[in-house]
Amino acid sequence: MGHVLLFDPDLQHRDKVRSLFRAHLGCLLTCSVASTAPDALELLHLHQFDLLILSALSNENWHVSMDALRTSVSQLNNPPKMLCVLRGPYRGPAAEVYGARRGFRVIYER
């Protein structure tokens, strides 16, 4: 069982993901609405997470949030893996390449 921290501003989507994770993965999921707020980043220092997921719309400025997370994660003793889940019409390779060059995976939600 892993401990996952999900950053998702969309409450409906968040609940959907939470129930899905519980059913399929049995992992412990902690949710936070904002990805760059100091409170959310402080969570990273208080608990040991195995995976961070940022859920965002592909036309949003998700790069900024992801970079803020990466900066926080780099200060941790046992940094978790990072994943970015994008929603929206755009599904080109640019975001995947952006993530690959910075050490995290980007996937598109259908």
Place this chain on the structure above:
Amino acid sequence: MKDNEGLQPLIEAVAFALAAQRQLVAMGPHFIVVHRFHRPGTLCVQGELVGGISVHGDLEECRISLSSTALLILDFFCRHQRRYFSAQRAADVMNNDPFVIRHASNVRGYRNRVGTLTPASVRVYIQRIREQMAEAFQRVGLNIDPSRVLVSEAGESNVVEFALLASREFIHLDD
């Protein structure tokens, strides 16, 4: 259930990432050491050439760009994985290690340019190895500080000891 079909890639990616993270925490990153000019029936013996060392990420591997001496030092720590050596001890052991002394002697015409190592040079090379490791880790998506992989710990009388806390495998090539 149809509503959740779009989230199937996410479930798969999360399951994969959690498994990879568990392995990383338990074993450390995975290094692949290539020994070239190996003689059949032997493994990691004198005469072989350290052809390269790469780190394996989740999906790809990346070569750590190092000079031949730095490669030999990292190879030494890979062969003595999870064992602590002070810079003095590492230099002493390497200067008397047949693998290092007769490095690449199986290669016709190859001149071994690895001179006598001193504790100070070992420390400098370890620093350089960490710098190159950091670049390789970043390229394969590992958010790890290299000083937590090639660790240094202060032992008795403030002597700093080094060790490689990682998993490794050796690949032997005949040429």
